[in-house]
Amino acid sequence: MATSTEAISVAALSKSFGSAKALDGLDLSVATGEVHGFLGPNGSGKTTTIRVLLGLLRPDAGRVRMLDGDPWRDAVALHRRLAYVPGDVTLWPGITGGEVIDLLGRMRGGLDQRRRDELLERFDLDPRKKARAYSKGNRQKVALIAALASDAELLLLDEPTSGLDPLMESVFQECIQQVKRQGRTVLLSSHILAEVEALCDRVSIIRLGRTVESGTLTELRHLTRTSISVETARPLAGIEALTGVHDMVLADHHARFDVDSAELDTVVRRLAPLGVRSLTSTPPTLEEMFLRHYGDDRAAGEKVAS
Amino acid sequence: MTGTGGLLRFLLRRERAGLPWWLLGATLLVLVQSLQSQKLYGSPEALERLRHTIGGNTAVIAMSGPTRLLGAIGGEVVFEIFAFAAIVVALMNMFLVGRHTRAEEETGRAELIRSARVGRPAPLTAALTLAAVANVAVGALIVAVAVGTGLPAAGSVLFGAAMTAVGLVFAALTAVAAQVFENVRAVYGAVALILGAAYVLRAAGDVGGGALSWLSPIGWGQRTFPYTGDRWWPLLLPLGLSVLLVAAASALLRRRDFGAGLVAARPGRARAARSLRNAYALSWRLQRASLLGWAVGLGLLGVAYGSIADSIEQYIRDNPEVAQFLPGGAADVVDAYLALTVGLSALIAAAYGVTSALRIRAEETSGRAEPLLATATSRLTWLAGQLSVALTGSALALLTFGLGEGAAYGLIISDAGQVPRMAAVALAYLPAVWLVVAVVVLVLGWLPRPSAALAWTGVGYCAVVALFADSFDLPGWSQRASPFAHTPRVPLADPALTPLLVILALTVACLAGGYAGLRRRDIGY
Numbered sequence: 079m080a081t082s083t084e085a086i087s088v089a090a091l092s093k094s095f096g097s098a099k100a101l102d103g104l105d106l107s108v109a110t111g112e113v114h115g116f117l118g119p120n121g122s123g124k125t126t127t128i129r130v131l132l133g134l135l136r137p138d139a140g141r142v143r144m145l146d147g148d149p150w151r152d153a154v155a156l157h158r159r160l161a162y163v164p165g166d167v168t169l170w171p172g173i174t175g176g177e178v179i180d181l182l183g184r185m186r187g188g189l190d191q192r193r194r195d196e197l198l199e200r201f202d203l204d205p206r207k208k209a210r211a212y213s214k215g216n217r218q219k220v221a222l223i224a225a226l227a228s229d230a231e232l233l234l235l236d237e238p239t240s241g242l243d244p245l246m247e248s249v250f251q252e253c254i255q256q257v258k259r260q261g262r263t264v265l266l267s268s269h270i271l272a273e274v275e276a277l278c279d280r281v282s283i284i285r286l287g288r289t290v291e292s293g294t295l296t297e298l299r300h301l302t303r304t305s306i307s308v309e310t311a312r313p314l315a316g317i318e319a320l321t322g323v324h325d326m327v328l329a330d331h332h333a334r335f336d337v338d339s340a341e342l343d344t345v346v347r348r349l350a351p352l353g354v355r356s357l358t359s360t361p362p363t364l365e366e367m368f369l370r371h372y373g374d375d376r377a378a379g380e381k382v383a384s
Numbered sequence: 385m386t387g388t389g390g391l392l393r394f395l396l397r398r399e400r401a402g403l404p405w406w407l408l409g410a411t412l413l414v415l416v417q418s419l420q421s422q423k424l425y426g427s428p429e430a431l432e433r434l435r436h437t438i439g440g441n442t443a444v445i446a447m448s449g450p451t452r453l454l455g456a457i458g459g460e461v462v463f464e465i466f467a468f469a470a471i472v473v474a475l476m477n478m479f480l481v482g483r484h485t486r487a488e489e490e491t492g493r494a495e496l497i498r499s500a501r502v503g504r505p506a507p508l509t510a511a512l513t514l515a516a517v518a519n520v521a522v523g524a525l526i527v528a529v530a531v532g533t534g535l536p537a538a539g540s541v542l543f544g545a546a547m548t549a550v551g552l553v554f555a556a557l558t559a560v561a562a563q564v565f566e567n568v569r570a571v572y573g574a575v576a577l578i579l580g581a582a583y584v585l586r587a588a589g590d591v592g593g594g595a596l597s598w599l600s601p602i603g604w605g606q607r608t609f610p611y612t613g614d615r616w617w618p619l620l621l622p623l624g625l626s627v628l629l630v631a632a633a634s635a636l637l638r639r640r641d642f643g644a645g646l647v648a649a650r651p652g653r654a655r656a657a658r659s660l661r662n663a664y665a666l667s668w669r670l671q672r673a674s675l676l677g678w679a680v681g682l683g684l685l686g687v688a689y690g691s692i693a694d695s696i697e698q699y700i701r702d703n704p705e706v707a708q709f710l711p712g713g714a715a716d717v718v719d720a721y722l723a724l725t726v727g728l729s730a731l732i733a734a735a736y737g738v739t740s741a742l743r744i745r746a747e748e749t750s751g752r753a754e755p756l757l758a759t760a761t762s763r764l765t766w767l768a769g770q771l772s773v774a775l776t777g778s779a780l781a782l783l784t785f786g787l788g789e790g791a792a793y794g795l796i797i798s799d800a801g802q803v804p805r806m807a808a809v810a811l812a813y814l815p816a817v818w819l820v821v822a823v824v825v826l827v828l829g830w831l832p833r834p835s836a837a838l839a840w841t842g843v844g845y846c847a848v849v850a851l852f853a854d855s856f857d858l859p860g861w862s863q864r865a866s867p868f869a870h871t872p873r874v875p876l877a878d879p880a881l882t883p884l885l886v887i888l889a890l891t892v893a894c895l896a897g898g899y900a901g902l903r904r905r906d907i908g909y
């Protein structure tokens with residue numbers, strides 16, 4: 079595990095606010111050059127993690143490295159190399175969007191004027207409006223353009239597209255694809271699964287301040303179940319008892335069931351001798367995958383609350 | 385009107401932690417003053433002596449009110465405390481109405497409420513009703529305290545009613561300002577300016593012929609002459625004006641868009657000016673308008689006080705026998721007056737410094753600090769950027785006061801030398817002002833959550849010590865924590881360098897301590 083190939087590496091990170099534990103032993107590893115999806119239900123600790131990475135919050139315990147530095151100690155030096163988009167953009171009343179973009183760019187150490195103008199055009203933002211006159215989506219665009227106009231090697235994006243319309247969402251995805259081609263690293267917290275699916279090389283799912291899954295989407299799919307609908311020549315006996323088979327609905331020659339993706343191979347081998355007439359397999363959608371993780375969280379959350 | 389009742393209950397709930405303190409503050413002022421005055425001037429002879437000494441002391445008249453009030457002990461209480469209590473009540477109304485109208489609209493919270501089954505004027509109506517309730521409560525409490533401490537009932541009722549009436553004017557005034565300006569800071573600025581003008585106008589009127597006092601709501605309240613004349617008709621002025629202002633506010637409300645002011649926002653620059661490139665530039669850009677307001681306000685206050693200073697000279701010249709009894713002669717009386725007014729302006733400059741320093745916390749909690757601190761800006765630079773405004777700004781505000789007072793006074797006595805003299809005098813109070821700001825920074829570093837409450841408690845303490853230490857007969861030890869108590873009262877007293885250097889050293893220590901706290905704590909928590 080050479081550190082230089084890892085843009086972000088977090089191990090056993092904990093952070094409490096008073097008695098409330100926001101992060102509880104979180105692990106996160108983002109490789110240089112990848113777009114990493116950061117997912118989890120509301121209040122699971124995504125924003126808190128990003129604030130720790132920005133050196134705004136001091137970790138209670140754990141090891142945090144970013145761009146080969148310590149986010150708390152080396153904040154200023156690291157910030158020259160990263161750009162950040164907050165989830166909830168508040169701007170200064172009386173200052174225009176164009177001024178905010180320029181100011182943030184200059185404070186980071188310069189911005190590319192040509193790219194700034196191009197982004198303003200692509201995101202269709204009027205830079206002459208005062209902050210108060212911007213809608214939520216337009217405030218979000220101001221922060222996005224300020225970040226994307228930089229040539230920072232790491233982008234920390236906290237729900238950057240909340241409030242953007244579908245057209246702007248696709249512009250955003252194009253921009254991130256471009257960033258990816260340039261070999262830059264992105265940490266993208268998001269609730270928009272289509273966006274995650276389109277952009278992310280790997281994802282981490284967190285729940286109650288702890289990482290529950292991490293890997294490529296294919297790997298994660300592997301951890302969940304595939305739905306199978308099958309019709310065979312001979313009766314489907316004994317399949318139900320196989321490990322990894324769930325929710326079987328059986329009618330002699332026809333069956334529908336879910337199977338753990340890891341057991342898929344074994345189950346299909348057992349089906350073959352029965353003379354398969356038709357077989358459809360549906361991989362789990364991203365939604366199903368997350369509902370499983372998020373749903374558990376709801377149950378656990380209720381237990382804590384009661 | 386739909387929804388006003390529900391909204392009002394909601395506002396009362398939100399105010400239950402804040403409003404009682406305002407009511408308590410105003411009531412306590414009257415309570416302490418009444419007890420103190422009756423102890424010191426309870427006998428007719430003592431009151432007679434007081435009438436004599438104060439009759440010639442323009443400084444005290446300018447600070448307090450018309451001398452006709454001194455005809456009875458109850459009137460003496462009104463004389464000493466009415467103007468100050470009226471300022472407290474006016475500020476209470478300003479914050480009450482501003483907070484629940486324009487501030488709510490600005491943050492967008494009002495949108496949520498409006499979208500419910502609530503009529504367009506409901507928030508304004510609810511806020512004004514709440515203010516009216518608060519004003520009646522303040523009036524009733526004053527009556528209770530005055531009667532309770534043994535003052536005549538008829539005068540006490542008028543005293544309370546006058547305070548209620550003054551409060552209503554400022555509630556209505558804030559309601560209008562909240563329609564005109566898009567931004568709640570501008571609303572507060574405008575109302576505070578009018579409050580300052582009201583205080584100065586009545587000061588000028590009371591010292592002079594009295595005509596100017598009739599332009600001031602505070603003057604109207606005082607000129608009911610509770611206990612000494614008991615006339616009710618001047619209260620028609622504040623009540624009538626309140627009705628007119630409320631009507632104006634609702635007319636404006638009907639004509640404007642949600643979130644908008646009277647003047648539509650113009651589009652601004654597409655690109656930032658070359659100079660807008662760091663935390664310093666941003667702070668100055670954000671605060672220049674409010675600093676200008678405070679500096680101009682203090683400058684005008686200086687001009688007003690400076691022009692009154694002359695009538696003290698005049699009085700001493702007309703009554704040489706009075707001068708005989710004053711140790712330093714006429715010059716001392718004027719210097720005492722100048723020291724008193726500069727001391728007052730230093731308190732106002734400190735209040736400005738505190739509002740400016742507290743913006744640091746507002747930037748943090750609003751989330752606006754986050755994108756800045758995520759750039760190559762260190763916490764020290766971010767803090768220093770905003771502090772540079774608080775420190776330089778309070779110095780500028782104090783200086784404009786000194787220049788204004790020196791210019792007006794110098795013009796009248798034909799002595800240009802008063803301008804640099806008064807500027808230097810004003811700056812002697814600067815270390816104390818800075819120490820107040822530095823203590824706020826210390827609190828921001830270590831106790832960020834209650835910082836606003838702690839900061840204003842500190843300012844309130846300094847104000848009480850400076851304004852009421854003598855009339856309330858406060859023990860010496862209780863004043864020692866105020867840096868103003870250690871500042872030599874120039875030009876009356878000789879300037880002494882040592883206390884100023886000690887205060888400056890403490891200032892530096894507090895600033896360093898505050899930064900040390902800010903450096904190690906979480907931002908935004």
Ligand SMILES: Nc1ncnc2c1ncn2[C@@H]1O[C@H](COP(=O)(O)OP(=O)(O)OP(=O)(O)O)[C@@H](O)[C@H]1O
Pocket residue numbers: 095098099100118119120121122123124125126127165908909
């Ligand atoms: N300043 C704070 N004070 C107290 N608790 C906080 C603070 N900030 C965050 N928390 C708590 O920490 C937990 C994690 O919050 P965080 O904002 O990191 O969640 P999130 O994953 O970003 O949620 P969302 O998807 O809604 O943005 C929550 O339970 C939240 O209430």
Ligand SMILES: [Mg+2]
Pocket residue numbers: 124125126165236
């Ligand atoms: Mg969040």
